[in-house]
Amino acid sequence: MSENIDQMLDLSEKDQERLAQTGLEVDLKNRSGSFFQVDQEIKQVASLEKGIEVLAISEALKKYDWLEEYSWKLVPKDKDQYTRYVAEQPEQNGFVVIARRGSRSVYPLQACLFLARGNVQHVHNIVIAEEGAELHIISGCASASYTKTGSHLGVTEFYIGKDARVTSTMIHNWGEEISVFPRSASVVEENGVFLSNYVCMQPVRKIQMSPVAHLKGKNSVARFSSIVVSTPGSAMDLGSVAHLSAEGASAELLTRAITTGGSIVSRGMIEGQVRSTRGHIECKGLILKDGVIHAIPEIKGDVVDTELSHEAAVGKIARDEIEYLMSRGLSEDEATATIIRGFLDVKIAGLPDVLQKQIDAAIDAAEKSGF
Numbered sequence: 001m002s003e004n005i006d007q008m009l010d011l012s013e014k015d016q017e018r019l020a021q022t023g024l025e026v027d028l029k030n031r032s033g034s035f036f037q038v039d040q041e042i043k044q045v046a047s048l049e050k051g052i053e054v055l056a057i058s059e060a061l062k063k064y065d066w067l068e069e070y071s072w073k074l075v076p077k078d079k080d081q082y083t084r085y086v087a088e089q090p091e092q093n094g095f096v097v098i099a100r101r102g103s104r105s106v107y108p109l110q111a112c113l114f115l116a117r118g119n120v121q122h123v124h125n126i127v128i129a130e131e132g133a134e135l136h137i138i139s140g141c142a143s144a145s146y147t148k149t150g151s152h153l154g155v156t157e158f159y160i161g162k163d164a165r166v167t168s169t170m171i172h173n174w175g176e177e178i179s180v181f182p183r184s185a186s187v188v189e190e191n192g193v194f195l196s197n198y199v200c201m202q203p204v205r206k207i208q209m210s211p212v213a214h215l216k217g218k219n220s221v222a223r224f225s226s227i228v229v230s231t232p233g234s235a236m237d238l239g240s241v242a243h244l245s246a247e248g249a250s251a252e253l254l255t256r257a258i259t260t261g262g263s264i265v266s267r268g269m270i271e272g273q274v275r276s277t278r279g280h281i282e283c284k285g286l287i288l289k290d291g292v293i294h295a296i297p298e299i300k301g302d303v304v305d306t307e308l309s310h311e312a313a314v315g316k317i318a319r320d321e322i323e324y325l326m327s328r329g330l331s332e333d334e335a336t337a338t339i340i341r342g343f344l345d346v347k348i349a350g351l352p353d354v355l356q357k358q359i360d361a362a363i364d365a366a367e368k369s370g371f
Contacts, residue, residue, distance in 0.1 A: 014145045021202075021361070022140025022171040024112045032136075033109040035095040039118035042093065051103025052135065053096075057124055060096035067096065070126050074157040074185035074214070082153045082181045086122045094123035094154075099133035099164070108136035108169070115143040115150050115178065125156040129164035129192075137166070141180070142173040149177045158186035158194060162217065165193040172200040172207070176233060179206040190217030190246075200236070201229040210239035210267060215277075219248035226255045227344055230262030230291060239267025239296075244277035244306065255283040256344055259291030269298040272306025281310035286317065286343055 011019070016026075025031050032049035035056075036042070047054040061067055077087035095111055115121045129135050143150065152174070160166050166186075174180060188194050194213060213222035224240035242251030253268040270279035285293035297310035317339050325335035345360075 012145065018142050018145060018173050019112060019114065019140060022112065022142050022173050023138040023169070024110060024140050028110075030107045031110045032105045032107045033097075035109075035111045036114070037093060037095075037112070037121075037123065038114045038116050039121055040091065040093050045095070049103075049105055049107075051100040051133070052105055052109065053098040053100070054109065055096045055098075057094045057096050057126065058092050060126070061092070067126070070128060070157065070159060071124075072157075074159075074187060074212075075155050075183050079183060083155055083183050085120075086124055086153050086155050089122055092124055094125040096126045097128070097135065097137065099129040099135040099166075101130040102132045103130075104134045105136055108138045108167075110138050110140065112140045112142075113152065113154070114141075115147055115152055115174075117144075117147070118150065120151045120153065122153045123155070125154070126159075127156065127166065127168070128159045129161055129166045131161045132163045133161065134165045135167070137168050139168065139170040140173070141170065143175045143178050145175075147175055147178070150175075151179045151181070154182045154184075156182070156184040158184065160186060160188045160192040160194050160220075162189045163191045164189070167195040167197070169197040170199070172198075172204065173202045174200075174204040176203040177205045180204060180208075182209040182211070184209075184211040185214070186211070186222070187214045187216055188220040188222055191219050192217055193221045194223075196222070196224045196240070198224075198226045198228070198238070201227070203231045204234050204236075206235045206237075208237040210241060212241040213243070213251065215242060215244050215249035215251065216246055217249070218246050220246060221249070222251045224251075224253045226257075226266075228255070228257050228264060230257070230259045230264045232261030232289075232291075234262035236263065237265045237267070239265075239269070241269045242279060243271050243273060244279060245273040247274055247276045249274075250278040252279070253281045255285075257283065257285040257293055258340065258343070259285070259287050259289070259293055261289045261291045263292040263294075265294045265296065266312075267296045267298070268310065269300070270308055271300040271302065272308050273302045275303050275305040277306045279306075279308045281312075283312040284343070285312075285314040286340070287314065288317070288340075
């Protein structure tokens with residue numbers, strides 16, 4: 001399963017573009033490995049960098065007995081109806097990525113999940129970064145242009161070892177009648193860093209997700225960054241949770257949200273469970289047309305000497321900003337587009353250039369389609 005994707009799947013030019021917008025590179029030129037699943041069929045598994053192993057989960061569980069200790073330990077099988085559904089399937093699909101001790105990936109590994117003709121796509125993924133490893137993953141999830149309805153259920157468990165660093169960037173490009181229910185959790189050990197980035201700027205029927213980070217190691221770090229646009233008919237319920245349970249642990253939850261007629265619920269929760277911990281939640285939303293943005297930040301301090309904060313702002317584009325840009329020679333549409341682009345132009349600290357460019361490309365694609 002190491003051939004180029006275009007040799008295995010007859011994709012229309014339109015669907016190739018949809019996949020490209022999520023970060024898929026068919027030739028793997030700037031990728032350290034690849035996993036590609038269409039509905040429930042695995043089309044490609046490839047690892048191109050020493051020290052980083054990519055496997056289908058069914059093969060990984062057979063190859064490594066110890067992997068059972070990582071399977072369904074962070075996300076319980078009975079968490080909700082969606083995890084139960086995934087756990088009850090006789091055939092396990094999805095991927096396992098293992099970054100061995102001290103390994104470093106120069107380019108990101110790509111994981112693409114494509115919903116074509118199936119009603120429900122389900123996956124269970126496990127990512128393990130051993131001590132001192134550095135791993136970058138770009139997950140592109142999309143549906144075919146001809147796929148009108150369907151659901152995607154995804155469970156992902158991240159294990160970030162001591163002094164390890166994992167960057168996970170997920171870009172969604174679903175259809176107007178697709179419902180999506182990711183379930184993920186991570187555990188971060190001493191001096192470990194977990195960066196989780198999420199981008200969804202295309203129509204979707206429903207997305208409901210709330211990844212959880214358990215910061216169990218001293219000076220561990222988690223940062224969640226989300227950039228989303230909700231179009232008419234789209235309902236997004238998004239959140240992230242961080243439990244600070246070790247001295248020096250810190251977390252940051254950042255959201256940029258725009259509605260052009262759809263609804264967005266932006267949740268964030270940080271719990272400071274021990275001393276010398278820090279956390280911050282920030283949600284900024286723009287209402288361009290009639291729609292809903294509901295920001296729900298939550299902070300909980302269990303001890304003295306935990307520093308937690310949150311801020312949220314929802315509103316419209318200020319008229320004086322538009323008029324200022326118009327006075328500089330821009331039309332009203334150009335001025336509005338410039339302000340929106342600046343609002344979404346979030347530079348994520350610690351993000352590799354190749355992933356930042358992919359996020360910028362997703363913003364460009366949405367901007368060209370008029371959001």
